[in-house]
Amino acid sequence: MREVAIVSFAQAPNVRDAGAKNEVELLMPVAHAALERAGLTLQEIGFTCSGSSDYLAGAPFSFVMAIDALGAWPPISESHVEMDGAWALYEAWVKIQHGAADSALVYGFGKSSSGEIRDVLSLQLDPYYVAPLWPDSISLAALQARALLESSRYSEKDLAEVAVRSRRNARSNPNAQLAGDVDPAALLAEPYLVSPLRKHDCPPISDGVAAVVLAAGDLARRICQRPAWIRGIDHRIEPHSLGVRDLTRSPSTELAAEKAGVQQGPIDLAELHAPFTHQELILRDALGLRDDVELNPSGGALAANPVMVAGLTRIGEAASRISAGSAQRAVAHATSGPCLQQNLVCVLEGE
Amino acid sequence: MEDPIQDITTPIRLDYQYTAGSATAKFLRGLKQGRLLGQRCPKCAKVIVPARGACARCGVATEEEVEVADRGTVTTFCVVHIPVPGSEIKPPFVCATIQLDGADIGCFHLVSEVSPDEVRAGMRVQAVWKPREEWDHTFENIRYFKPTGEPDAELEDTRGTGHA
Amino acid sequence: MGELCGVVGIGQTKYAAKRGDLSIAGVVREAAIRALEDAELEWKDIDAVVIGKAPDMFEGVMMPELYLADALGAVGKPMLRVHTAGSVGGSTSIVAASLIQAGIHDRVLTVAFEKQSDSNAMWALSSKQPFSPHINAGAGGYFAPLIRTYIRRSQAPDHIGMLVAFKDRLNALKNPYAHLHIEDISMQKIEDSFMLWAPIRYLESCPSSDGACAMVLAREALAKDAPRPPAWVLGTAMRTEPTMFAGREEVNPQAGKDCAADVYRQAGIENPRRDIDVAEVYVPFSWFEPMWMENLGFAEDGEGWKMTDEGETALDGDMPINPSGGVLSSNPIGASGMIRFAEAALQVRGMAGEHQIDGARVALGHAYGGGSQYFSMWIVSSEQP
Secondary structure (H helix, E strand, O other): OOOEEEEEEEEEEEOOOOOOOOOHHHHHHHHHHHHHHHHOOOOOOEEEEOOOHHHOOOOOOHHHHHHHHHHOOOEOEEEEEEEHHHHHHHOOOOOHOOOOOOEEEEEEEEEOOOOHHHHHHHHOOOOOHHHHOOOOHHHHHHHHHHHHHHHHOOOOOHHHHHHHHHHHOOOOOOOOOOOOOOOOHHHHHOOOEOEEEEEOOOOOOEEEOOOOOOOOOOOOOHHHOOOOOEEEEEEOOOOOHHHHHHOOHHHHHHHHHHHHHHHHOOOEEEOOOOOHHHHHHHHHHHHHOOOOOOEOOOOHHHOOOOOOHHHHHHHHHHHHHHHHHOEEEEEEEEEEEEOEEEEEEEEOOOO | OOOOOOOOOOOOOOOOOOOOOHHHOOOHHHOOOOEEEEEOOOOOOEEEEEOEEEEEEOEEEEEEEEOOOEEEEEEEEEEEEOOOOOOOOOOOOOEEEEOOOOOOOOEEEEEEEOOOHHHHOOEEEEEEEHHHHHHOHHHHHEEEEEEEEOOOOOOOOOOOOOOO | OOEEEEEEEEEEOOOOOOOOOHHHHHHHHHHHHHHHHHOOOOOOHOOOEEEEOHHHHHHOOOOOOHOOOOOOEEEEEEEEOOOOOOOHHHHHHHHHHHHOOOOOOOOEEEEEEHHHHOOOHHHHHHHOOOOOOOOOOOOHHHHHHHHHHHHHHOHHHHOOHHHHHHHHHHOOOOOOOOOOOOOOOHHHHHHHOOOEEEEEHHHOOOOOOOEEEEEEEEEHHHHHHOOOOEEEEEEEEEEEEOOOOOOOOOOOOHHHHHHHHHHHHHHOOOOOHHHOOOOOOOOOOOOOHHHHHOOOOOOOOOOOOHHHHOOOOOOOOOOOOOOOHHHHHOOHHHHHHHHHHHHHHHHHHHHHHOOOOOOOEEEEEEEEEEEOOOEEEEEEOOOOO
């Protein structure tokens, strides 16, 4: 296996509504920043890969225009997944492993503000039996939260505390959308949004963009003083039907973590893509994280949740803390699908 | 037992709000005033119409506004014989790439007031606008382009045939 | 570079305007099961699944890998979904191959599909885009002007497009999976067919099809042990250029040329016309055949049409193009690229049945998409490098 590292990371400030800016305008400064921080031009990059969704944008082939932000001339080696940018990162990592490239630019983008994201995500569901009922993403998450509370492993107070921690951590993240000091009792006094979830248990709606540059071996060392090495990366998917899954656990995260080698060393820091408070608890258990692990120092997806980007951002946030020297070994996670159906786990380490 | 169900119809309706982006917004505002606005790339100096906020070739933001003429040259075209779903335009009609005078790239629009057999690359055309009071933020303020009658332009062997 | 990848199983559905007999899961399984049977493997032998398809609006299902995980035996496995517009079937094959080539998995199942009768492909391709005048009448409306430019530059005679359509539709009669089997196809029938976007007539255009194509890819040692001869992947490449910019050459795009040059270099091909025995090339509208002959370096600029005219691209010609009937005969949009890649593999495995090119040892699979801006290609061979 080749040594591959994240050598730079850039993101746009996550906002409720990016207003008049379209995806190209949002992406251009972020892609350029990631390249500049890596000291590479697009022509020097071996492979480009992105993640985004047509149904998020409300248009077919919506990823095509993003190329205009890059300057893809002469032509570039490039691909796209209709998934969170974390899976684009995986594809790029594979390309470098194959030896077909020594570096890669990866980006994810999405404006959740364009449509009614709650309802758009209903289209991810079985089109014959489930989607026609239009169970929106918050209601499905609430089903899962209910199952978790009924298992007696956690209480509504535990959920509120996840939200409190997220907002407190987000205070030091200039790109976060929701940040501040909140009192758990005050949160618990709020009415339910979709029982048992309250507003604070749910992610904000966010427009966002993130980009990462990967590099192999000595190239990574030349670019970056302290590259964040990808020591392991794996992803797994569970059955689609919610009825056949134990929604209080995340077996695909457990398996991906095992394959990625999470437990092969101490973990200082974890960035988990948990758009709902109860999901952070499920994921923490699935990854076997101890209480002394710094959890979502960026604020996580509860502080900013640009769909198709938030998973890639978790990886970028963890990597940048390793590069800054504030962590030595981190786990980053991304999720896709209803109630954590598919999960990606990445282990990052400083030299 | 009745016949088994073979298929179901599941209507999907989703409402979206689209963002033009700053450059397209400028282009559309220009159209409301009867002006055609492009942008010049700071790197390659080409004028892009409609303004898109980026030069795709150079990958840089474009800001310098350049107004172009509402007449230009057909670089290529086709004759469409099937109706466009949801549109009132009646086939056969001519869709063409038109490089407006002052622009370095073509844009896509209709050509009319000429028999489709007579349309050719190099033909000089002029915009036919709707009445001013009907103008809105849309390229459809121009109904179509019609021949000017000028002699055909020399094409740079069809470089710049990019569509809008 | 890396582990050698072999194609050990190929499966296709019968392509049709509407596969009303199957759900979306049923369509992908029909192809996947056939690929597994060809490889004499079971679901449990597969380590990862890579699927690809065109815009989700074609079926109304967002991110269908989530719904299809169970149907494709992917539970507990890694699963990816690629989307690169029309070239997606090709890119998907390449992503799947790279998982083998990088030494990450032993066996990968890859499936590309479209069940576009479930939604409305014409609508999805030409829905009113905000902020643009609504004059786009489908993909043909976009490509017909490029074709006119080709004809003007090359001075090609008018009948070339029809010749391509005639050849591809004749070839399809020998391919049981093809959607269109027009028994009484003739040049006259093509000429008489309705003109859609001049110069493209109805019978010079691709159909709208439902269907899926699947392949099982394996690493070298496992491929060598496979029950039927593998197709060895000698090279894969993808290239992208922006949709439009001043001076962009759209008829003979640089991205296509660069992609071909890269894949030829990897496969050790110096003279593509001589070294390649057969090619499955993405021709959704007849005139793209001569255009791609030039873009791929099989003919000099302006001369591609002569290959068609002189019968060189026919089944019995010296550079057969699309012996399967091509995209003109079957076009489930998301699958079409993979069908090209798979048909190329079938040729070098000697398993193309009635449309087999005798002695085919090296074959090219080609796909393109978007505004002629996305290209993906692979070279497969009956021989290891």
